[in-house]
Amino acid sequence: MKQFISFVKKEFYHILRDRRTLFILLGMPIVQIIIFGFALTNEVKNAKFAILDQSGDIATRQITDELDASRYFDLASSLKNYEEIEHLFRQGKVKLVVVFPPSFNSDLQHFNSAQIQLVADASDPNTATTLTGYATTIIKDYQLRLLHDKKLPYTINTTARMLYNSQLKGAYSFVPGVMAMVLMLVCTMMTAITIVREKETGTMEIMLVSPIQPLKIIIAKAVPYLLLSIINIASILLLSVFVLDVPIKGNLLLLISEGILFTLTCLSFGLLISSVTESQQTAMFISLVGMFLPTVMLSGFMFPIENMPLPLRIISRAVPAKWFYDIVKSVMIKGLSFQYVAKETIILAGMTVFLLALSIKKFKTRLA
Amino acid sequence: MEAENIITTEELTKRFAGFTAVDAISFNVKKGEIFGFLGANGAGKTTAMRMLCGLSKPTSGKATIAGADVYKQTEQIKKSIGYMSQKFSLYEDLTVKENIRFYGGIYGKTNAFIKEKTAFLLHQLNIENEADKLVASLPLGWKQKLAFSVAIFHEPQIVFLDEPTGGVDPVTRREFWNLIYQASERGITIFVTTHYMDEAEYCNRVSIMVDGKIEALDTPRGLKETYNATTMDDVFLQLARKATRADV
Numbered sequence: 001m002k003q004f005i006s007f008v009k010k011e012f013y014h015i016l017r018d019r020r021t022l023f024i025l026l027g028m029p030i031v032q033i034i035i036f037g038f039a040l041t042n043e044v045k046n047a048k049f050a051i052l053d054q055s056g057d058i059a060t061r062q063i064t065d066e067l068d069a070s071r072y073f074d075l076a077s078s079l080k081n082y083e084e085i086e087h088l089f090r091q092g093k094v095k096l097v098v099v100f101p102p103s104f105n106s107d108l109q110h111f112n113s114a115q116i117q118l119v120a121d122a123s124d125p126n127t128a129t130t131l132t133g134y135a136t137t138i139i140k141d142y143q144l145r146l147l148h149d150k151k152l153p154y155t156i157n158t159t160a161r162m163l164y165n166s167q168l169k170g171a172y173s174f175v176p177g178v179m180a181m182v183l184m185l186v187c188t189m190m191t192a193i194t195i196v197r198e199k200e201t202g203t204m205e206i207m208l209v210s211p212i213q214p215l216k217i218i219i220a221k222a223v224p225y226l227l228l229s230i231i232n233i234a235s236i237l238l239l240s241v242f243v244l245d246v247p248i249k250g251n252l253l254l255l256i257s258e259g260i261l262f263t264l265t266c267l268s269f270g271l272l273i274s275s276v277t278e279s280q281q282t283a284m285f286i287s288l289v290g291m292f293l294p295t296v297m298l299s300g301f302m303f304p305i306e307n308m309p310l311p312l313r314i315i316s317r318a319v320p321a322k323w324f325y326d327i328v329k330s331v332m333i334k335g336l337s338f339q340y341v342a343k344e345t346i347i348l349a350g351m352t353v354f355l356l357a358l359s360i361k362k363f364k365t366r367l368a
Numbered sequence: 369m370e371a372e373n374i375i376t377t378e379e380l381t382k383r384f385a386g387f388t389a390v391d392a393i394s395f396n397v398k399k400g401e402i403f404g405f406l407g408a409n410g411a412g413k414t415t416a417m418r419m420l421c422g423l424s425k426p427t428s429g430k431a432t433i434a435g436a437d438v439y440k441q442t443e444q445i446k447k448s449i450g451y452m453s454q455k456f457s458l459y460e461d462l463t464v465k466e467n468i469r470f471y472g473g474i475y476g477k478t479n480a481f482i483k484e485k486t487a488f489l490l491h492q493l494n495i496e497n498e499a500d501k502l503v504a505s506l507p508l509g510w511k512q513k514l515a516f517s518v519a520i521f522h523e524p525q526i527v528f529l530d531e532p533t534g535g536v537d538p539v540t541r542r543e544f545w546n547l548i549y550q551a552s553e554r555g556i557t558i559f560v561t562t563h564y565m566d567e568a569e570y571c572n573r574v575s576i577m578v579d580g581k582i583e584a585l586d587t588p589r590g591l592k593e594t595y596n597a598t599t600m601d602d603v604f605l606q607l608a609r610k611a612t613r614a615d616v
Contacts, residue, residue, distance in 0.1 A: 002473060002476055003473060003474045003475075003476055005473070006469070006470050006472075006473020006474055007470075007473070007474060009470070009473075010459065010462065010466070010470045013459075013461065013462050013466060014459070014461060014462075017461045017462075018461065201455065201456075201457070201459075201460075202453050202454075202455025202456065202457050203457050203458075203459065205423070205451075205453050205455070205457070206451060206452075206453065206457045207474070208423055209421050209422070209423060209446060209449065209451040209528075210446060210451075210471075210474050210475060211443065211446040211447050211474070211475060211476065212474045
């Protein structure tokens with residue numbers, strides 16, 4: 001036990017003395033949450049739009065005001081003719097132009113039906129779709145108000161309810177993603193590097209000649225990173241609750257335990273990498289390519305797995321982060337209890353045991 | 369009166385996939401002796417030493433270290449030996465004291481032992497003022513001496529030194545050897561590999577390995593007489609020229 005404590009203490013010295021790395025390790029989750037939360041978002045706010053109002057009546061003005069008043073749109077300019085539309089889009093000044101035909105009001109009054117044209121800049125298709133969707137909804141709302149005292153013979157109203165994330169916030173999907181990414185980086189890469197560093201400097205040989213058991217070395221190496229990861233999980237959760245308003249719907253204890261399980265998976269993977277590499281650069285490269293890229297691409301956090309071709313869908317099942325991402329989404333966002341994530345938990349635990357057994361075996365055979 | 373043997377080997381052999389790195393070596397080292405283990409690069413010194421330290425399992429043959437068998441009692445061996453590799457093996461980002469405390473800790477020494485021994489060691493090396501400085505800030509010669517002191521910190525019966533004085537100036541090497549003598553006087557057996565022939569002269573007995581075999585083993589004086597040479601350099605060159613194996 002004394003041996004073990006001495007070793008853990010030494011590991012803490014290494015980490016605490018290397019201020020820059022420590023700062024990166026603890027600062028990374030905070031920076032990522034802030035970047036994802038405020039910069040990288042596919043929600044559209046305050047998009048500039050223009051109108052070409054050839055009718056110029058009370059109805060068109062009301063609709064324009066409604067659009068302008070919503071948090072999605074800002075009125076940028078009022079156009080005189082069609083030629084200006086093209087010109088405006090070329091300059092990239094607006095994302096959407098709303099065109100009211102000259103007969104708008106009279107059509108509305110006499111035929112109870114009028115047309116509005118929405119012209120969007122579809123060089124960015126996602127934004128164009130989102131904006132026309134928003135504009136259509138706002139115009140429909142206006143129409144409903146016009147109708148409020150008249151009765152239509154047949155009406156079918158669809159009401160969509162967005163379960164678990166009623167405001168369709170991006171944060172609901174990237175908080176679990178960032179959590180997977182950060183734990184992966186801290187645990188896999190740092191564990192791999194710290195062990196390989198001792199191989200490089202020759203201190204590992206001294207350890208192996210000493211009476212301390214290899215298993216103790218491995219565990220002592222992992223303890224500080226486990227602790228760092230718990231701090232990171234805590235800071236990510238605090239930021240998402242208090243800064244991004246993403247609530248933790250499920251059991252906090254369950255969420256943290258799953259986080260620790262995933263941390264152990266990552267540590268085991270880092271250990272495996274360290275037992276098959278000889279230099280810090282190689283270890284870093286393998287951790288990045290072997291773990292970080294699959295985490296970003298194949299966990300479902302950036303790109304939906306359902307849309308991927310079959311081979312990629314199969315590969316994604318071997319990525320631990322995919323299972324962890326599913327677990328965090330289920331527990332944190334949907335508020336599900338353990339029984340709903342039991343399958344994922346067992347898979348993750350299985351991966352951990354497998355990786356750990358493999359790396360301990362590798363670690364030992366190296367001595368023979 | 370003959371001192372007891374602390375290292376004994378009999379036909380000790382290590383083969384790697386069709387290549388015999390160490391070829392049936394047999395020798396004994398006596399308690400308290402300074403034993404020089406010489407050989408050109410690739411002669412098999414390091415492999416032999418790794419087997420004696422319990423880092424690598426022999427292919428065949430017998431060996432005991434302080435009475436413990438290299439096949440079965442590696443745990444016991446690890447407790448009775450110290451080891452200093454050719455790579456510098458202290459942690460640069462730890463202070464002198466922290467390094468000492470760490471090594472004392474992994475050998476399971478008590479705090480009282482570590483405290484007392486640390487004070488003694490700092491005094492002996494005359495680096496009391498540097499005790500709380502990072503090892504990275506020490507000159508190489510000091511680091512080397514500190515590494516040796518750390519290797520014998522837990523009072524092992526034998527200490528294995530793998531080219532301990534590489535890259536060190538002659539004055540520091542001389543000081544380093546003074547430390548070796550002091551350790552030897554305290555009864556610690558020294559098993560040392562080196563490329564410096566003047567250092568071979570400092571040893572009680574020297575073995576010279578060529579192509580995985582021990583070609584000669586005697587006192588430096590005895591070797592010089594046998595090979596009719598004036599210096600150990602001559603002896604070594606005469607033997608090493610026989611080598612057919614290229615550097616590994």
